[in-house]
Amino acid sequence: MSHFASVARVPGDPILSLMQAYLLDTHPARLDLGVGVYKDAQGLTPIPRAVKLAEQRLVDSELSKTYIGGHGDALFAERLSQLVLGADSPLLAERRAGATQTPGGTGALRLAADFIRHCLPGRGIWLSDPTWPIHETLFAEAGLVVGHYPYVDSNNRLDVEAMIGAFTHLPKGDVVLLHACCHNPTGFDLTQQDFERVLEVVKARELLPLIDFAYQGFGDGLEQDAWAVRLCAAELPELLITSSCSKNFGLYRERTGALIVCAADAEKLVDIRSQLAFIARNLWSTPPAHGAAVVASILGDDELKCLWQEELEDMRLRVASLRRGLVEALAPHGLSQRFAHIAEQRGMFSYTGLSPLQVLRLREAFSIYLVGSGRANVAGLDANRLEYLAAAIAQVCN
The missing domain is CATH 3.90.1150.10 (Aspartate Aminotransferase, domain 1)
Known part of the structure; x- marks a missing residue:
């Protein structure tokens, strides 16, 4: 046999x-x-030279290789959240947003997918047509019903009108995956006016955005690329954001990313994070430490941060x-x-x-x-x- x-x-x-x-x-x-x-x-x-310098400092200062916990490196989570949402973000001040470290941006997407399936049962997820191929398989393998909304037309041009038209017919409460900047695979990004129009439909249909933010700094600049994420965080009570450090820190093989959740209040965020820790425990137990420590070191040191930027x-x-x-x-x-x-x-x-x-x-x-x-x-x-x-x-x- x-x-x-x-x-x-x-x-x-x-x-x-x-x-x-x-x-x-x-x-x-x-x-x-x-x-x-x-x-x-x-x-x-x-x-990047900033990464090499941070790694050298870590070699000299690191005292242990013990686990870093279900939500990962706390300094990494804090500093990455500030990078994404802004250092002066009201959500961070009110403890309405928190990051869970993941093995890369792909790990953040999978954690989000499992969270949706376990905690928001019956919600479908809608992806742009086209989108990153792994989006398709990742959400389907997590057991979610995957749909698509138009993004690029047959003439290889961004079709905002078709996208907005499709959003007006999505089931209330469903999840829509949006690319914050540097759309993968097309390179076509929504203008701020386009995004504001999309956001109005999101509000009207009570949709939950999941914003894939894998290329911060590669579009128009580090701060400029965050405007769509910060607009949604300011206008919506609840939001999911996946962040990756692969491209902008050059940490491809270190698998460094995070799922950032924005909730209506601090108490609800505690509930959500308890679920994320439980789900992560059954996916990868605790995330890898090295890349997160490098990012935390760079973002916490003025000299290294300036060099990295x-x-x-x-x-x-x-x-x-x-x-x-x-x-x-x-x-x-x-x-x-x-x-x-x-x-x-x-x-x-x-x-x-x-x-x-x-x-x-x-x-x-x-x-x-x-x-x-x-x-x-x-x-x-x-x-x-x-x-x-x-x-x-x-x-x-x-």
Whole structure:
């Protein structure tokens, strides 16, 4: 008897499979625009200097490797909450908001999903079409009913009217996942006026927003990117926020994130946090300590925080420059207007508008790797290779 005879093989993650194919490619001009990590001009994903300095201090000062508790590092939770909600946030002063540390932003999303399933039974969750593929599987695996609202139309443009129209028909009380900034995978962000209109429908339909905030600092700036989260926190009595330190602190493999809950009053927050600790206990017991300690050290030290902010701003500006540079490189091929949206988008990703067939041709003929949907990781670009990419795009578009 074989206990495992009926276990079937499932397809590998398409993005990770793309990374493997890239690594096996021997073409000297190969270009990886698939996996969502920031890369510098040398094609490396660097460790910020502020992180290295904080780690060195931790090595010298750390006295124990004991567990850090169900809600994680308290200093990390406090300082990250201030970064997200603002140091002068009334919610923090009134103890109406609190963070539970998680293994990365993905862990925060899973904790939110299980909280919704256990504590808000019967609520569906609505995702943008398109959204990050892991959103789809993560919430479904948690047992939630997943629906979609329109976000990008067939012409590869943000469709705010369709989004708002869909929100007006969502079941009252359901959860809507919103991207705070740097929408993954499209790069199209709502304007403040757009978001205010969406918020009015959220209020009217009594919807619960779950705001995915994975790219703070990569859009328009560290403080500027938080406006949507802070608007919702000011206008709504209850809110869920998932925060990630993978991109802005370069802590990808340290799996550092948090679920921040905003409640109507301090007493209710205690109830909610008791549930989160119980759910987390059955998911990962206690979260990893190292990344959280690094973040807490940086945010608690003026010198390190200033250095980190400068490094993050350099990353943001580099990605924005690459966006503009690619559109300019497409101009001699008569394609700058067609792809003008790339310079208007925000964050690491761009929904280029390339078809699956064109993406396949880029891979086979030029060793340029994009996700099949046409999503490109702009942060994987090299400024010296923009002309090569532009010429390749021109070839597959003609």
